[in-house]
Amino acid sequence: MMISGCDWSIGKSSETKSPSGKSEVQRLNQPPVPPVITRRGHEVTIKMTAQVTQVEISKGVPYEAWTFDGTVPGPVIRVQQGDTLHFALHNIDPQMPHSMDLHAVHAAPNHKFIDVMPGQEGTFTYTADSPGVFMYHCGTKPVLMHLGNGMYGMIIVEPKDGYPTDPQIDREYTIVQSEWYKENDYQAFQNEEPRYVVFNGNNFTLTDHPLTAAVGDRIRLYVLNAGPNEVSSFHVVGTLMDTVYLDGNPANVLHGMQTVLLPASGGAVVEFQLTEAGDYTMVSHQFNQASKGAAGLIRVTASGQ
Numbered sequence: 001m002m003i004s005g006c007d008w009s010i011g012k013s014s015e016t017k018s019p020s021g022k023s024e025v026q027r028l029n030q031p032p033v034p035p036v037i038t039r040r041g042h043e044v045t046i047k048m049t050a051q052v053t054q055v056e057i058s059k060g061v062p063y064e065a066w067t068f069d070g071t072v073p074g075p076v077i078r079v080q081q082g083d084t085l086h087f088a089l090h091n092i093d094p095q096m097p098h099s100m101d102l103h104a105v106h107a108a109p110n111h112k113f114i115d116v117m118p119g120q121e122g123t124f125t126y127t128a129d130s131p132g133v134f135m136y137h138c139g140t141k142p143v144l145m146h147l148g149n150g151m152y153g154m155i156i157v158e159p160k161d162g163y164p165t166d167p168q169i170d171r172e173y174t175i176v177q178s179e180w181y182k183e184n185d186y187q188a189f190q191n192e193e194p195r196y197v198v199f200n201g202n203n204f205t206l207t208d209h210p211l212t213a214a215v216g217d218r219i220r221l222y223v224l225n226a227g228p229n230e231v232s233s234f235h236v237v238g239t240l241m242d243t244v245y246l247d248g249n250p251a252n253v254l255h256g257m258q259t260v261l262l263p264a265s266g267g268a269v270v271e272f273q274l275t276e277a278g279d280y281t282m283v284s285h286q287f288n289q290a291s292k293g294a295a296g297l298i299r300v301t302a303s304g305q
């Protein structure tokens with residue numbers, strides 16, 4: 001593992017000469033690498049990659065994303081309160097350093113969230129002391145560049161004794177809100193309105209392929225707003241969120257919520273019941289965001305298929 005204190009260019013793609021002699025931009029599309037997560041008692045080993053992979057952010061709109069494991073958002077990591085995490089980040093992006101900042105842990109950032117250089121693997125150990133729904137992200141400078149290009153995901157730390165409402169829950173899903181801007185454009189990340197605001201990485205999957213539930217099911221969503229810039233107002237049309245645990249901590253309980261405010265990097269566990277068959281839309285109730293893609297469906301049927 002190497003520590004980088006170096007300055008580096010914002011530009012991502014390198015220029016090469018084609019056979020015709022014309023300059024062209026070299027594009028990367030590294031195939032996704034699923035995370036390796038293994039448990040021995042309360043020792044959990046997590047191996048992830050930093051890599052560059054093309055993702056589809058809207059139908060027919062590719063984006064050369066900087067990713068964890070080749071997806072945006074990165075894979076959901078789920079551990080238990082009190083676990084010791086042995087985390088390894090393999091940086092297979094040939095062009096720049098990346099890192100891992102886990103909001104779920106107490107750690108000195110200059111020791112445990114440090115840059116891993118191209119081709120290197122960094123290993124770090126932390127304890128997941130606090131329960132919750134947390135963001136993880138690349139913390140390499142400029143952080144906005146790495147966030148705007150896709151380097152974030154959700155880590156769930158299950159409470160030691162569970163949530164009081166665990167026995168009532170029939171189905172659970174994860175939703176990560178985030179923004180897409182002009183590709184790899186730092187100025188756009190800094191100054192412009194997002195082109196898309198999306199759930200789980202794009203603006204079509206959760207409407208084309210609704211989440212499913214049966215009539216009467218109690219649903220739990222683990223929700224995270226990864227930003228990088230916008231606040232989210234998470235709402236489910238046609239129900240009330242009977243129980244909300246802000247940031248996923250059972251101590252932060254609210255009841256009867258119509259909308260949950262999620263700051264950039266804020267999370268929540270939200271629970272509700274769907275009492276009639278039909279399609280229920282999840283949105284950010286900041287409707288400019290919903291109109292840019294921050295919407296998805298839960299389809300409720302008698303069978304729940």
Ligand SMILES: [Cu+2]
Binds near residue numbers: 050098099140
């Ligand atoms: Cu990065």
